[in-house]
Structure formats: C-alpha cells, structure tokens
Amino acid sequence: MxxxxxxxxxxxxxxxxxxxxxxxRPAVRDQEDYTAFIDGPSxxxxxxxxxxxxxxxxxxxxxxxxxxxxxxxxxxxxxxxxxxxxxxxxxxxxxxxxxxxxxxxxxxxxxxxxxxxxxxxxxxxxxxxxxxxxxxxxxxxxxxxxxxxxxxxxxxxxxxxxxxxxxxxxxxxxxxxxVQDKTPAYLAFSSGTSGLPKGSYDCQFPLMKEANSLPGVMISHRNLYYSGMQPMIVALTVSKVFMPPALNTPEGIPITLAAAPFYHAMGMHNGILRLLAQPGTAIIIPKWDVNLAFDMIKKYSPTNMTIVPSMIYQMVTSPRWETEDLSKLLSMGSGAAYLPPELRKKLLKGTPNVGYFYIGYGMSECTLAAILTPFPLLFDGRFNNRPNMTGILLPGIEARIVRDDGTLAAPGEPGELQVKSGTVGLGYWENEKATREAFLEDGWLRTGDRFSADADGAF
The missing domain is CATH 3.40.50.980 (Rossmann fold)
Incomplete structure (x- = not known):
C-alpha cells in the first residue's frame, strides 16, 4: 500500500x-526584529x-x-x-x-x-x-x-x-x-546508511570509500520551499491542540544550540534555513566539542538542541552530565544516524523539562527529513508510547514500502522505503547512472533503507 x-x-x-x-513574505516584513545568530564563544x-x-x-x-x-x-x-x-x-x-x-x-x-x-x-x-x-x-x-x-x-x-x-x-x-522548478540551489554529498551508494562521509567522521563514484545530490530552490514549509505546517497543526506558554528567554523566542556542522544538511537546515523561516536564535559553535557545548548551555540557556547520536553519547558519558543544569531545555531531537534506546533513556533522564523529544529520518536526496516523531498531543496521541517507532511522514511526503521482488509490501511487512515529495532532489550531479537507479521516472526516490509501517502510518 x-x-x-x-x-x-x-x-x-x-x-x-x-x-x-x-x-x-508579508508575515516576515511585518514581524518585529530579533536576534537571529550569536557566535557562542565571542x-x-x-x-x-x-x-x-x-x-x-x-x-x-x-x-x-x-x-x-x-x-x-x-x-x-x-x-x-x-x-x-x-x-x-x-x-x-x-x-x-x-x-x-x-x-x-x-x-x-x-x-x-x-x-x-x-x-x-x-x-x-x-x-x-x-x-x-x-x-x-x-x-x-x-x-x-x-x-x-x-x-x-x-x-x-x-x-x-x-x-x-x-x-x-x-x-x-x-x-x-x-528561478525555475529545477534551478539548483546547492550540492551536498549524501551520507547514506544502507542500500544504494549515496556518498561516504557522515556529519562528523569522514570516510571516503569510492571517491571517484561519489554522487553529489542536487537540491533545487523548489525543494527548499517544500522543506521550509514542513515545520511551518507542523507548527500550525500543533497550535490547534496546544498553545505553549511564553518562553522565559531574553526575547521570548526559542534558542537553539547550533552544534551540527553547517556543511551537513541537518546542520544547515536546522541551524540556518529553518531557523530563519520562523523566529528563533541560533547559538553557533565553530566545531563540536562536548565541553564547549556544556559551556554554551550554561552561558545561553538554549531551549532546543537537535544533535546526532555520537554527540548525545559524548554528553551523557561526560563527567559534566551529572553537574550541569539542563533544565531550560524544553525540546530535543536526534537525527542522521540510529539512536540506541539506552542512549535516549539516559538523555531524557538528565533533561527533566524536555516535553518533546523527536527522532528524524531523512537523507540529502529528499532535502532533509521525511519521517519525524509527532508532537505527543497530535492525532489523538495514538503515536505515543511506541518505542520502536521512528515517526510518521512529514507534510508533503508520500511513501511506499517495496518488497525485494518489486511488489508493494503490506502493513507491518518490511521492505525498501521509497518516498515521493516536492522535497525529492533533482538527482546526482553529472551522474546519470546513479540518478536512474535512485530517482525513478515516476517521481519516487529509492532510499535504500529498510522500514516497515503499520496501517496507522507509524514507520
């Protein structure tokens, strides 16, 4: 299905x-000015x-x-x-x-x-x-x-x-x-996880495998529009069931610690592009360092962090984990790699006021994320308490799961995840073979990753 x-x-x-x-946008022209970026150390x-x-x-x-x-x-x-x-x-x-x-x-x-x-x-x-x-x-x-x-x-x-x-x-x-629909905005080298070769470095630890055949993903201005609209639609949907109290921050807007590298899709979108689409302040650190991260948390009291599992591991195993005040963090997210349950449990135990913890799945080929843990009060809470769930489809995403023989999998049956969306990129830069293998003619993107999904839409 x-x-x-x-x-x-x-x-x-x-x-x-x-x-x-x-x-x-008219809404942007009329909004009050606010601090967008702060260089953390200086x-x-x-x-x-x-x-x-x-x-x-x-x-x-x-x-x-x-x-x-x-x-x-x-x-x-x-x-x-x-x-x-x-x-x-x-x-x-x-x-x-x-x-x-x-x-x-x-x-x-x-x-x-x-x-x-x-x-x-x-x-x-x-x-x-x-x-x-x-x-x-x-x-x-x-x-x-x-x-x-x-x-x-x-x-x-x-x-x-x-x-x-x-x-x-x-x-x-x-x-x-x-610009037109296919005007390229940027070129990113995808990290990929399994299946099709999509690149060979991740956001922290580069490792080239087949450098001469490494495909770069072309993302268009139109892809950026669809990706930029996703958090807006999610926020509008959340606002219909939950109106958060005023934030106790200097300007009353969210503060995020921009810890992931900007050369990686997750870091660039969450720390720059999506941050500018809705008012928020990013605390920029030049390079991930767990002690610097703790210093910035102490200095600026961020309300949000979206980081990768290796960063989470360094935080929860640091001697400072037990002594630093993390009470101002209200939401946290993890993406770009698999997060083991024991890491998640330890993270949430040490961040007592995090009311929304989300996990995202995505890839550079679809601009950023395709699947995300929903806010707990959405959809009558039916996606809560599902420890094995990655999330549900983000706005504008259609998905199917395909068996090895090319037929569609039934609910609960594993297979290759394929997605279709305005966020799906233009293809691989000057690599027609790789493009044909991953970007199918009918608009579907082969992710190369295995998923199952139930009838409710929990992936």
Missing part, C-alpha cells in the same frame, strides 16, 4: 527564489534584519567579482561561523549554486569533492585557506578565485572586505535572480 502524510498538504505555489521565501550577534541587509550587500559584492548564474559553482569549506549564513543566503539570492565541503575531511577527500562538484570559486575559513589554496593549485583554479570568510588572511580578500567595499561605494543592489 501507499501511505500519505497525515498533516495538511503543502500549498503548491509558483517557484520563487528561496531567499525571497525567507525574507520577502558573543557577537546579528539580528534578522541585519542578516537581510548584510546578505543584500554580500550578493551585490559577489555579483561584482564575476559570479554568474548557470556558469559557476562555489565550494564552501569552513567550520561553523556567523558569516556562514550570510554567504549561503547571498548565493541563493544570486541563484549561484554552492557545494558543501566537509571541513574535517582529509585533503585528499576535499580535493576529490571539489573535483566532483567542479567548483569554480572557493570560500574557505581562515584556518582552512591554505588547504583550499593547495587544492585550487592542483585543480588549476586561479588563486584570485579563493576567498576567506569568518576570518582574515593577509593578502587574501575576505567576504567581510567585499561587503565593506560595497557599503563604501554604494552601487545599486542586485535583485534576486529568478
């Missing part, structure tokens, strides 16, 4: 540049409107250095920083796709990914500039196409300097570039 999401559908609207979806902060203005100047500056839609791809090689959102949002505005490069991979791995993505420019953090320069030299890319951001290197132009120059000269700001 086929399963469809229990949530209301996502409105099918003409495709817009995702930058405009974030910044030009305390530097930037508000939503300041982000919008800085992105506009950054886009004008990037247009000025010659970046062309349909011709260029920008490789981004950096730890998390407060300038990371500025760079990717400016590129989205220009409709110049970017390639997310793992900041903690080896030089050989990064070089392979730059080659596969055919990046024509590279923006690197100051710490990784020399690595980017060596890779560019190996690829024959001119050194003047390598820029820094989130820090300075003597003699090298930085994103901040490009923005300052625009603000001094005050040229006309470039408008958002119009």
């Amino acid at each position: 086929n399963w469809k999401s229990l949530y209301p559908p996502i409105p099918d609207v003409p495709t817009v540049n995702f930058h405009d979806f974030l910044f030009e 305390g530097d902060r930037i508000t939503f409107r300041q982000v919008k203005e800085r992105v506009a100047d950054a886009a004008t500056a990037l247009d000025g250095i010659g970046l062309k839609n349909g011709q260029d791809i920008v490789g981004i090689l950096s730890e998390n920083s407060i300038e990371f959102p500025i760079l990717i949002l400016a590129l989205l505005k220009l409709a110049v796709p970017f390639s997310l490069l793992p900041a903690y991979a080896t030089e050989a791995e990064v070089s392979t990914l730059v080659k596969l993505s055919k990046a024509t420019y590279i923006f690197a953090s100051a710490k990784l500039y020399l690595l980017a320069l060596r890779i560019a030299k190996e690829r024959g890319t001119p050194a003047d196409r390598i820029f820094t951001f989130g820090g300075q290197v003597n003699g090298v132009q930085s994103l901040a300097e490009l923005i300052d120059d625009v603000r001094t000269r005050k040229p006309p700001r470039v408008p958002s570039h119009p």
